Amino acid sequence: MLELRNITKIYNPGEVTEMTLFENFSLSVKKGEFLSIVGSNGSGKTSMLNIICGSIPIEKGEILIGGKNIVGIPEFRRYDRIGRVYQNPAMGTCPSLTITENMALADHKGKKFGLSRGVTKSRIGEYREMLASLGLGLEDKMDIRAGALSGGQRQAMALLMTTMTPIDFLILDEHTAALDPKTAELIMELTGKIVAEKKLTAMMVTHNLRYAVEYGDRIIMMHKGGIVFDRCGEEKKQTTVQDLLGLFTEISIECGN
Amino acid sequence: MTVFLNTCITFLQSGFVFALIAMGYYISYTILDFPDMTVEGTFLSGAVAYGLLVSHGINPWLGLILAFIVGLLFGTITGLLHVKLKIKPLLCGILVSTLLISVNLVAVTAGLYGDFAGESSAMIPFGRDLETLTAVFPINLIPNKIGIVSGLRDLVLFLVMVVVFKLLLDAFLKTKCGLLLRAAGDNAQFVTTQAKDAGNSKILGLGIGNAYAAVAGALYTEISGNVNQSMGIGMVVIGLASLIIGLSVFSRVHRMKATTKVILGAIIYQACLTIAQRLGMPSAYNKLIMAIIFTIALVLSERKKVKTKATKQPNGKESANHA
Numbered sequence A: 001m002l003e004l005r006n007i008t009k010i011y012n013p014g015e016v017t018e019m020t021l022f023e024n025f026s027l028s029v030k031k032g033e034f035l036s037i038v039g040s041n042g043s044g045k046t047s048m049l050n051i052i053c054g055s056i057p058i059e060k061g062e063i064l065i066g067g068k069n070i071v072g073i074p075e076f077r078r079y080d081r082i083g084r085v086y087q088n089p090a091m092g093t094c095p096s097l098t099i100t101e102n103m104a105l106a107d108h109k110g111k112k113f114g115l116s117r118g119v120t121k122s123r124i125g126e127y128r129e130m131l132a133s134l135g136l137g138l139e140d141k142m143d144i145r146a147g148a149l150s151g152g153q154r155q156a157m158a159l160l161m162t163t164m165t166p167i168d169f170l171i172l173d174e175h176t177a178a179l180d181p182k183t184a185e186l187i188m189e190l191t192g193k194i195v196a197e198k199k200l201t202a203m204m205v206t207h208n209l210r211y212a213v214e215y216g217d218r219i220i221m222m223h224k225g226g227i228v229f230d231r232c233g234e235e236k237k238q239t240t241v242q243d244l245l246g247l248f249t250e251i252s253i254e255c256g257n
Numbered sequence B: 001m002t003v004f005l006n007t008c009i010t011f012l013q014s015g016f017v018f019a020l021i022a023m024g025y026y027i028s029y030t031i032l033d034f035p036d037m038t039v040e041g042t043f044l045s046g047a048v049a050y051g052l053l054v055s056h057g058i059n060p061w062l063g064l065i066l067a068f069i070v071g072l073l074f075g076t077i078t079g080l081l082h083v084k085l086k087i088k089p090l091l092c093g094i095l096v097s098t099l100l101i102s103v104n105l106v107a108v109t110a111g112l113y114g115d116f117a118g119e120s121s122a123m124i125p126f127g128r129d130l131e132t133l134t135a136v137f138p139i140n141l142i143p144n145k146i147g148i149v150s151g152l153r154d155l156v157l158f159l160v161m162v163v164v165f166k167l168l169l170d171a172f173l174k175t176k177c178g179l180l181l182r183a184a185g186d187n188a189q190f191v192t193t194q195a196k197d198a199g200n201s202k203i204l205g206l207g208i209g210n211a212y213a214a215v216a217g218a219l220y221t222e223i224s225g226n227v228n229q230s231m232g233i234g235m236v237v238i239g240l241a242s243l244i245i246g247l248s249v250f251s252r253v254h255r256m257k258a259t260t261k262v263i264l265g266a267i268i269y270q271a272c273l274t275i276a277q278r279l280g281m282p283s284a285y286n287k288l289i290m291a292i293i294f295t296i297a298l299v300l301s302e303r304k305k306v307k308t309k310a311t312k313q314p315n316g317k318e319s320a321n322h323a
Helices: A045-053 A097-106 A120-134 A150-160 A179-196 A209-215 A234-239 A242-252 B001-033 B041-055 B059-086 B088-113 B152-173 B174-186 B189-195 B198-222 B235-249 B258-278 B282-309
Strands: A002-011 A019-029 A034-040 A060-065 A082-085 A168-172 A201-205 A219-222 A226-232
Touching: A002 A045, A019 A045, A019 A060, A034 A045, A034 A209, A045 A120, A045 A150, A045 A168, A045 A201, A045 A219, A060 B152, A082 A150, A082 B001, A082 B174, A097 B174, A097 B258, A150 A179, A168 A179, A168 B174, A179 A201, A179 A209, A201 A209, A209 A242, A219 A234, A219 A242, A226 A234, B001 B041, B001 B059, B001 B152, B001 B174, B001 B198, B001 B235, B001 B258, B041 B088, B041 B235, B059 B152, B059 B198, B152 B174, B152 B198, B152 B258, B174 B189, B174 B198, B189 B198, B198 B235, B258 B282
Parallel strands: A034 A201, A034 A219, A082 A168, A168 A201
Antiparallel strands: A002 A019, A002 A060, A219 A226
């Protein structure tokens, strides 16, 4: 489904601060896989997601989706088949647009934004149902601006909106990190539900090792631009949070921290 | 009484005209957060395009349409400079309004005398024999003077234009394209993840904003009686001041559409200026007063922002006054 082949990424090339993050980095993700990605800060997790989505350029390598190389395709076009939820809940919605308007935008993803009515009246009922399924009471506030909602509510909406239209990939970039524990739990449950229902291929970066173990079919740990740990199937089922934590500590000691 | 009524008509006339610039700024400044300096140039370009057509005896309604297109075109150039060449907003506007000084000058001299050299004083006079908007159908059905009140034709014409352009803008902002434009100003990354190029929306927004300014320029010729090269000066301040005054004075009126607030803002601003003039302020001080009133409006609107932030409730019903 997705394949990264021999990716090389250098930050600030030619300058004193030049830093090679990836050198011949490769990774492949199977269709329908829920991949959890863990690793310390600066290990390249978010950079990898940014490379897949085209938010940052690469020096060398291929990114294949369904066998097609997408390097060179601009960022916004790649989102035709990719959905992404960010760490910052404000990124996933438009604060000065109402909930309904936000939903209408997401509902129309991939189509032409012409001069027809922005919010299709006949769809509102469906939006209300979808919002009601979140159980956050948003269905009663549909004419309120999204900016007036709490972080958790916005993140739930972002998740819902990203998966409203058919996508191949769901990219979750520490999407529970900015939320309180209870809300994070709620969003994570919702994520699991949506991914299972829509049979999505998901890549989730997280610092929460429990979520990584609980929700992922496969777990990788990244360190300094490489994969130091990769388990799936039976092997993954036997992996515990303690194992991951142990490995984390080991790496830290290696680095002399 | 006569003086009072005529004063009212004067500021209403100019208020309606400048409301068009302010509505343009509602798109570029409020929605897209782009301080667009291009307006100084496109205001005059609109007037030039209109003036040239009218002075050659062509139907003024066509002149108005041409003004709109010219504004759209140069606004688009500003947008392209910003989006494609990554030039900063302020500089894009300054660049395009500077190049427009030449363009407007050459257009006037070439259009009137067939001479491309351009002369700094080139202007298009609007004599009585010209078929301007107030002289053609259907505005000529309105008597220009009833009793002691004069200038009625202009007033009605401008009012109709403002209402039409306001309704068009309101309708546009509710379309899919308009929704995407508002989203692009709000959260460009969101538009990207919707698989759309946020840059295109920005370019379109700047185009429309300047088209509105150009139409204002064309209408203003009816007041000024000519098209002269200094017409555009101060239009950035007039437009932004009207916008900010309107939005901050009526910030608590949630039921009112933003475009309505902006029009009222333009009228308030013109009323202040006209009153200052009628109180005996020499016209040389015009721009000084303009700047002072704008400063006051800015300070007041900032104060208000701080206040509302402090008193805002967590789930505050600060609802949809944006469309």
